[in-house]
Amino acid sequence: MIETDTDSDTTAAERARDTAPRRSDATRATILAAARERFAADGYERATIRAIARDARIDPSMVMRYYGNKEGLFAAAIDIDLRLPVPDTVPREDVGRVFVEHFLDVWERNEVLTALLRVGVTNAAGAERMQGIFKQQLMPVALRVCPDPEQAPARAALVSSQMLGMALTRYVLRFPPAVDLHRDEIAAWLAPTVQRYLTAAHPGRSD
Amino acid sequence: MIETDTDSDTTAAERARDTAPRRSDATRATILAAARERFAADGYERATIRAIARDARIDPSMVMRYYGNKEGLFAAAIDIDLRLPVPDTVPREDVGRVFVEHFLDVWERNEVLTALLRVGVTNAAGAERMQGIFKQQLMPVALRVCPDPEQAPARAALVSSQMLGMALTRYVLRFPPAVDLHRDEIAAWLAPTVQRYLTAAHPGRSD
DNA sequence: AGCGTAGGCCAACAACTGTTGACAGTCCAG
């Protein structure tokens, strides 16, 4: 796991095994950065190891040596800690706004989420990872603020649908009106939705 | 353009050119059906012509002869008329519910939308087509019911984000809580959201 | 019946993919 802030050179690998930093750690980081970019831009299949290696200005065989195979490279590329805080101190009636704003923050600072979304759509491992992230980040919040704990998973799913949908139309499909929307505008529109999904009473079936 | 209802044998091709039905029309339809299934299940790159041909129990070269190349096949596979009606007769305050229900209908009856979503995420042509569909289906409704016509594109984008997000989590990523939700429950939760995106006053920037 | 033509299959192609192994330079510990 590495931090959200994009890599401070001596990151990542040396913490996994607790040995001293290796000479190749810089190369490793370069590969990972190139891989994230390619996966985010092209998805799993079209992000070829050769293209990633070319971006990183090294030989494709290095990628194999350091990450085993393509799946290993992808796993390493998305192995980051997203640390959604949404601390307990947020008043219940603001949880929607805080959550939406934080989500937009993370998404715009980090291309890993775009990569994950692009890959998850055609790759089962990516889909599971994405589900894991959202469950892990959303469930605690839902459990804390929603009226009936039993409904927490459903409410988390509803929030996910709205958040991922915005990410999809804005950052992946790039629908012009969604791209043109100002960050604050998005927050203003989505916050009440998320707030309702998390805290409102369960609506009757249709009406 | 063929109709939404899955093919009545004498469909499609013969209407494009107005000649008499050919002996090969059945094969053409079989190929198209197999292609839709594969594209929906695997996305563009992993849906190989060979696999599609195997599903249709014909030779890969036939696919090429009838559809030119893979892009042509994909274009033919997604060339359907989705005919979202949402007629003018719907009272303004019900437009959200009607729209959500209709959307779920179309989505569950038709694997083409799943194919389009899977492909659009990594393929520019697919993304454009999807955008075209949503603009064409959503803009008229937005123009009719939203307070300020100038905001119609933004509101349509917001609705798209919620609808596509639900489709993504439920039909593509298959988040278990999203899959388990009952159709009526989804409609009950999403309808007010869509209603608000379409008809409510523009909210202030954050608050 | 005979024949043109459309439907279908087979084999092959070039390009590209992930992946591997052998080889050369370079650093550091002894």
Place this chain on the structure above:
DNA sequence: CTGGACTGTCAACAGTTGTTGGCCTACGCT
């Protein structure tokens, strides 16, 4: 200084992909 481990390069592999052209068959019109 010398050995061994590490970093990096090159060339090649086996498999798969989209795509092509030639060939045989069988229908349907005259």
